[in-house]
Amino acid sequence: MASIHDVAKEAGVSVATVSKVINHYPDVSDKTRKKVKNAIELLRYRPNVIARGLVTGRSWTVGVLINIPFTNPYVAMLLEGIKTALEDSGYDLMRLSARLNDPAYSFIDHCHSRNLDGVVVFGVEKDHRSIQELIESGIPTMFVDTDATGLRAGNITTDNRNGVHMAVRHLFELGHRRIAYLAGTPGHNVGESRRAGYRDGLEASSIPYCEDYVVNGDFSYDSGIQGMTKLLQLERRPTAVVCSSDMSAFGVIHSIEAHGLTVPGDISVVGFDNIYEAELFKPALTTINQNIHAIGVKSIQELISMIKSSDYPPPVVTEPSSLIVRESTATCADSVG
Known part of the structure; x- marks a missing residue:
């Protein structure tokens, strides 16, 4: 089994320099670092983790x-x-x-x-x-x-707050005025920031805040279904919904379609996160990307x-x-x- 001394000899550098490369110290030139790494690869050297910890005082x-x-x-x-x-x-x-x-x-x-x-x-x-x-x-x-x-x-x-603000403004520019919000967990830092962004977007669009259009959730698919079901029971249902997560948006779309309505024909939906599934979902989800x-x-x-x-x-x-x-x-x- 190769030792650190073997690596130093192969790379033509000191043992101290090899140690610096292994422990990611910055004061080694790119050229020297490459030579040491090539020697490590060639000799299949594997540092002793316990010994390394004793030297550096870290567990890595x-x-x-x-x-x-x-x-x-x-x-x-x-x-x-x-x-x-x-x-x-x-x-x-x-x-x-x-x-x-x-x-x-x-x-x-x-x-x-x-x-x-x-x-x-x-x-x-x-x-x-x-x-x-x-x-x-x-x-x-x-x-x-x-x-x-x-x-x-x-x-x-x-930037959660500005993200939801952008979502509301997007819907406003599409002509929507009855814009609901499926909120995240109350008291949760992210949830509260996104909720504030919803109010910012309404204010910037001169749309009065309506408590009936805000439903609490927990970012989950099930909370999307439950929240949208409540919103659909309103006498004047929303024409658009901003969701605090993509997962809850998927639940919202499921609920809308289960009630015989279409997205976006009857109700537009915006999510938040831009997870992998957002682009694959049908309809593909408009969302705030983080x-x-x-x-x-x-x-x-x-x-x-x-x-x-x-x-x-x-x-x-x-x-x-x-x-x-x-x-x-x-x-x-x-x-x-």
């Missing part, structure tokens, strides 16, 4: 806590971005299970027992006991879609920067959103909007 492992079902398409896209960022980083990923509703359970002890260098958290609100403990612990942490921060904790999210893959990549890049340097300021990153127009929206057929 980051944890990811995702507190929503892995069947959600958003999760798959987020994890793919995380995987992409980790491929050449030298870090391994550990999926964390956490009994967040167990008062006797300590998430911090869970992280320390696995000697994690850092954590990415998605789907847990910042006022949860375990999240507050994590912030106070000093473990480098990146929160996804949760506006929590700390001395060693940053966050990344999409670059979920990029969020996964960026969350890991920023986390590793915090791990490498205690002076690296915890980032607060907002990724832009954009409108993707497809088949589920059309000009309002109701002449009075």
Whole structure:
């Protein structure tokens, strides 16, 4: 089995230089880095993880806590971005299970027992006991879609508010005036930002806010069905619906069609997320795009920067959103909007 000394000899560099390349130090030229990597590949050298940890003081492992079902398409896209960022980083990923509703359970002890260098958290609100403990612990942490921060904790999210604003304006420009909103979970950071964007869009379009046109949901397919069923019972049903997620939009379309109506002929529908299925759905879904893959990549890049340097300021990153127009929206057929 090849040793680090063999790699150094093959590449014509010092053992210290090989160590720097393996541990991703920046003060190595691209030319030298390439020579070392070629030697590693040629000799099939594999660093000793335990020895590497003793030298660097790191476990070279980051944890990811995702507190929503892995069947959600958003999760798959987020994890793919995380995987992409980790491929050449030298870090391994550990999926964390956490009994967040167990008062006797300590998430911090869970992280320390696995000697994690850092954590990415998605789907847990910042006022949860375990999240507050994590912030106070000093473990480098990146929160996804949760506006929590700390001395060693940053966050990344999409411009949710402007995204829903754009959706409402799109429908207004198509002639719609009775625009309903299927909201996300009340009190949820993302849900509240998107709800605010709905009101912004109405105000910018001089459309009065109507409480009857706002139905709470939980971002799920079933909540889309249930919410749209309520809206269809109104005396003056909406001509368009903005949804807080693509999954709930799929449920909304199902409900509309189950009641003998068409999308977008009778009611236009806009989703939020632009998951893979949005383009494949029939009708193809008009939606607000958030670059979920990029969020996964960026969350890991920023986390590793915090791990490498205690002076690296915890980032607060907002990724832009954009409108993707497809088949589920059309000009309002109701002449009075």
